Every structure is written in structure tokens, then in C-alpha cells.
Amino acid sequence: MVFNSLTFAVFFACVLVLHRLPFSWTAKKINLLIASYLFYAAWNPPFVILLWVSTVVDWWAAKALVRAQRPVERRAWMLLSLFANLGMLGFFKYGQFLLDNFSALMSMLGVAYQPAHYSIVLPVGISFYTFATMSYTLDVYLRRAVPARHFLDYALFVTFFPHLVAGPIMRPTELVPQFAEPRSVSKQQLCFGLALMTLGLFQKVVLADGFLAGIAERVYDRDVIPGALDAWAATLAFGGQIFCDFAGYSTTAIGAAMCLGFAMPDNFRFPYAAVGFSDFWRRWHITLSSWLRDYLYIPLGGNRHGEARTYFALLATMLLGGLWHGASWTFVAWGGLHGIYLAAERRLRTHFAGYRPGPAALLGLGLLTYFLIQLTWVFFRAKTFTKAGVVLRGLFGLNAPSAPIVPGIELLLVVAIISGLVGAHWLMRTRTLESVLARAPAALLAGVWAALAFAIIIEQGAGNAFIYFQF
């Protein structure tokens, strides 16, 4: 189920009530585990089996890893876990993509090969929970963590519904210890958790779905050739939409976990105020970028084996990171573009090692970063390279004069929402939300909270899935 649905509202109310009843800690954890399976099954019940497979394989692999004496044996168990998880991911997410590309390759070689088209349904959130379970086995293999003592704690780490289908991608060391000891929830935690959920849902329901999604669709989902104004309006709108959608999900998830007494890490830190691309990736989808860094970039050599190897590791990580987002070459291009940005930045930083930008230069570099990031969203949003090319040409005013597409009020909405969003990110650049809220007058907080909740209620929403569910 999605957070922005009436089903979730009822579900979460029931979970909260159950969690506050005077059950034993074990009983509470069992309740949470059952609730999490219900949360997942509410989408498509049979896919719970995949969740179980992923859970059980890594539980036993990690146990066997610890018992194993020889390095080769340890490596074998680690590889078993990787094959099981990546095999599942590969089949469900990339099976058709691989077949189609194989067929295209054969065709280029003059071999007529037409594979059957399989209607493979992508299990929701599979990319997220496979990464979470893999991090468990990998942390044990890398001796960064010890296996969970109780299967219940481990199963709950994999399945805990706030992070299950769209992250933040949790590491075992972040969550398993929280299940090991009884935790109580104070009224402060409960109320502030609800405030965070309201903020997250406002971003998702009102800003992303209500106002911004439709503007991007006008250009990206229709057979139109946009001029510069329309191309920019749609692309900026999508840049805002994907932030509000995903950061909204993460904020709601963090709030939901807090209401139950658990802490989840930040996943976004005002990324549109980033100066440079390495800074951007320390602010955008932090739990994914750090996962890729720890389990892909560093094992590929990181920056420990010379410049050439570093650039290779960087590009490979970003290309695979792009592919993680979807089985399409446009996502690979998106990742590749980010890889090139990061490599170029690394080069420039080496060249201008002593340079420290002043306030104006910082702002200029920040805006340049923002501009270049928006260009990458074109590949992320367009379904084909042809469409991406059309929009890119539009962004640079290279399309022939064409009919206006985006209505006037939507241009105003883009200007208002995106300038508000980017401005807020710059104001919050070196702060946390909590530090600002701590200084605000209580009456103002109540008024803003009520306004956000009221906007959610009258926007109503249609229970649209979060963009990242498909990844």
C-alpha cells in the first residue's frame, strides 16, 4: 500500500494502537512483522514469497559465513547470497530488458532471433529490499557486523514497513540493534513523527502529484515538440516532482518509524543547494549513494589505485546506479552523465586544489550545479532517447517555433514552487529541519501544520504510487 492512501491511514492507526498496548516486546515485534507483511501483500499477495526468499537466504548465508573456517568457504556463502538476490532482481527487473537487447544484438549481427515477450510483473520495492538484505550478508562478510541474534529481529529489519518498498535503504547495523532492546515511544516522539508524516505527505500529494506531475506529463508523455519555455517548465517541474515525491516518501517513512519509536537515517539533505556533484550525492538519496559507494565503488578499487582506476570505478558505479533505477538505457545514460560530472569535478578539484569560493562564487557554482542536474533529469524522465533529444533541443531553443504547450497558470506554478523549493534548500543548506523548528514559535508551527494537513485533505489525492516504487 502507499502512504498517501486511506488504506494506509487505517492500517497505520491500527498499528499505532497495537504498538501502544501493554504487550511484551517480542509480541510487539511480531505484530510489526505481521503488519509489515500485510503492508506488502496489500499490493500483490503472492510477492510476499519473494520477500521470504530474500529474507531466509541471507539469514542462513550470514550464519554459514560466520561458521565457515576457510576464506573460500566464506566467499562461497557471500556469493550465494549475491546470486540469489541479484538473480531475483535480474529476472524480475531486467529479464525482458536483457532479452530485448540480446535480440537487438542478434539482429545487428544478421541473426533473426525473436524471443517471446514475457509479461513479468515487477514486484514492488524489490530493488530496495534486495539491497537491504545484501548489505546484511556483505557487512557480515566484511566483518563490519555480526549476524542478528534472533531471526525475528533480522526478519523485521528486512520487512519493517516504513522502509520496505522505497527506502531509506537501511543497513543491519542501523536497525537490528533497535529491535534487540525494548523501546518506548514518548508523546513528543509520537507527535513530532506525525508532523514529519504530514510534511512528507504534503510534498507528495500536493506538490508532486497535484501540481507538478501534470506539467511534466504535458511535454514528456505527449507527442509534442516543445519550445524553450515549455521544455524548461516541464523539466524543472519534473526536477521538483521527483524531489517532492521521493523526499516526501522518505520524510513520511522517517515520521512513521518515529511514531513507533524507531530512528531512520536522513535520505535527503536539501540537494538543490548542492555545490558540485559530489556534494549533490551527499545530499540526494543518501542511503543509496552511500550503499553504492560502500559495496560497489570501494570494492572496485575506489580512489586507492591511481587516477585511471578511480575514474573507472566512478563511472562503473554511476552507470550501474543508473541501471538500478530502471531497466532502460535512458537510466544508464542518466547515471553515465552523473559519472561524467563527478569525474570532471574530481579533475577540476585536483587542478584548482587551493580554490575556496566566496559567497557569490558559491551561489554561482550552486546554480550551475542545479542547472546541470536538471539536464540529467531529461534522460531520467524521457521514455526514449528520441524524446530526450527533442526535449534537450527544446531546452536550448533549437526546436523550430512550435505551438505553446504548458498553460499560463502552470508556468506560474512552476516558477512559484520551484523557486520556493530551491530557495528553501539554500536557506536550509547547512541546517537541519529540526534545528529550525526548535526556534520557531509554537503558534506558527501549529498554523503551518494545520495548513499542510488541510491542503492534503482538500487535494484528496488519488493514491498514486511513488515514483521510486518502480525501482
Place this chain on the structure above:
Amino acid sequence: MPSSISSSEITTTRPGFVRLTASDRPGVAQPVPVRDIPAQPWPRILAAALSLVLVAMGAWEWRTRALGLQPGDLDDGPSFWAEQRRRLDRGDVKIAILGDSRILYDTDLDRFESLTGVRPVQLAIAGSNALPFLEDLASAVRFNGLAIVGITDRSYFREGAGLGGPALERYRFESPAVRTSFLLHRGLSRALAFLDDNYRLNRLVRHLDEGWRTGAQFPVPERLWKLGTVMDERQTFIWARLENDPRVRAHQRSTWGRVVPPVSAAKILNTVERTRVAVAKIRARGGEVVFVRPPSALELRVYEEETVPRTRGWDRLLESADVRGVHFADDPAMQGLVLPEYSHLSRACATVFTDAYVRAVAKLTPWLTLSPRAPPLLSPADCTAAGTGLKPPLRHGGS
């Protein structure tokens, strides 16, 4: 008073950052996260916010009722349609209505039932092409009754399923979560008037734009204001305010697309052939199909004729697909009905039209018989005189 809900403490910081994240700790086990709770009286803030929300909701409910919205007006949508469609899978449905908004808005299910003793399942859907739905019905092995297909030529002879496409997908797969949300929303809609898809915040904001940017218009479905009132079993009538408020009526009239390029001969041929195949499938199971063309005002009809002339569309469809049909222009009992916004009948005239077309269909096929207790025949005067004050300057176009 910053407090942690975590048992571990992180003391190191990155300059300018209050809280570290995994991005600051490469290649190590990530510790249990720490989340600060701002030192504020959160329970009191929550109570105040809740009070404000309740007051605002009350005011909004009052305002939307003043605008003509009513509790019990259920939003139509894919789940509602899918729910009705599943009734066919039980195998005991005798009559199903397919089509677009015209047959949807212009059919009074109560009148239909009182005339025939059978209550049809309403499967027409606004903004849709009936053909993919007819094909779906043809593949529904448990349906062997009468399908009444409402036709709007422009919709029927176009590509794709139109706005109703998601409904078919929802019928084929509806997750438990979506189904539950639909049921909860329907329950709330019976009590709250403001729960109306047409009065969502973003739609209200977008409706402020009255052509601000020359040449950049919203598509017709987005330009439309609220058009109908939906009740149980998807019984849908035109919204009362369209009959009573000249401003709203004028807006809707101005919204309908006028000039649409003529449909190609190839498209017509393809549509007719697909129809023939679907009808043959239904007949092979013992069922039957009848077409109905509900009225539209002359102001629209002239443009509709330019897109698909009756001789190339309707007439050819009946002939080539070997089906029978009722065209409003051929029946005196369907003349002079009130179409407030040119495309759909007034509430009262929907009953009169239903009365007329049910009687006409009953003459065409033994599948529909009038009940011995059927109420007396209605005439256009029953809705044009007693109805809305809208007299028939809103003419129908004859063929």
C-alpha cells in the same frame, strides 16, 4: 531540548552540518541513527493544529455544499467501474450498458427497471470509446445477455479506449490496497460533499486560467468543470447546477471540442470489422448486442457530422456488423429533449429518453420485453415543461 530516540550517540560533526549521515562515513558499519526532536510542546501543537484543521474542513464542507456539491455524490473511477464489471462474472447479469458519457448520463436505471423488470449493469464510462469495452465483453465467457452499446460517433470511431482505459486495467488487476481505499473513500463520500474529484485543490487552481497563454489550452477533460452526479451502481445524471446556473452552463458549452478532422475510411472499416467480430462472439454464446445513439444538440451535431457523417458511421456500422440500433433522430419520442450543455440530457429528460429508448429496443429484439406493470409512456413534454426552465432552444440535430 534536543533529545535522541536512539541509544547511541554521534559526537563527530562535519562543518556546517548538525547531523552526520552515511555519506560522511565511508566503508564502515553505519551506527544506529540519531534523530533530534525539536524542543517544542508537540502535543499542544498537535491539538491546536487538529482544531484548526477541523474548523477549516467544516468551513470547506459548508462552502462546497453552498456551491452545489452534496454528500452521497460518489466519484466515478476505475475501481467503481471494475466493481460493476465483476458483477458480469457471476453469470446472472441479463443486460449491460456500454458506451461513453452520453448513454451513462442519459440512462435512468430505475426507469429501465420499472419498464422491464430488469436492472441493467451500467458499464458506460465518460470520455471513452465503447469498442474496447465491447471487445472485453465479447471475451467475458460468463456474459450471454443483452449488451446495449451507447454510441457517440466521434468516440466510437477513434483510436484507443480513451479516458476509460485504466478501468479495464483495474478490472483485470486491483490490489487489495486499492480496493480498500476505494471502499473507504466511498464511505466518506456519503458523508462529506467536498470529496469530489472536480474540487481538488490543484483543479481549482488550474481553473483560474481562462486562456492566459495564447495557444496553450488544457485538454478538454481538464477544462471541464463538474459535469455529473454519481450514485450507487454508477447511476449518473447531469449535475443540477448545470441546469440552474447560466455561467457554469456557458463554460461547459464553450469547452466541447468543435472541429475534429474527419475519420478516415480505413479507420471506419477497421472499427466496423472489430465490431462485427465482437458481436459475433457474443451471439455465439447466445447473447445479443443493440446500439443506441443518444441525443446531442445541433450546436455539436453539425461538427460531429463533419467528423463522422451518419451515413459513413452509424448506418454503415449497423449494416456491416449486422446489428440493430436506435438513433435518436429517427424517433419522435426522443425529439425536443433538453440538453443543458449540448451533450447530455437534463435529469428529467434522461428519464424520458430512457423510457423512449427502452421501448424502442424492446421492439427490435426479444431480449428486452416490457413488464406488464410498466409505467405509462413518457413524452418530451414531461421533462421540457416540468423540468428546468430550459426550453428547447437547445435543439437536436436531425439527420
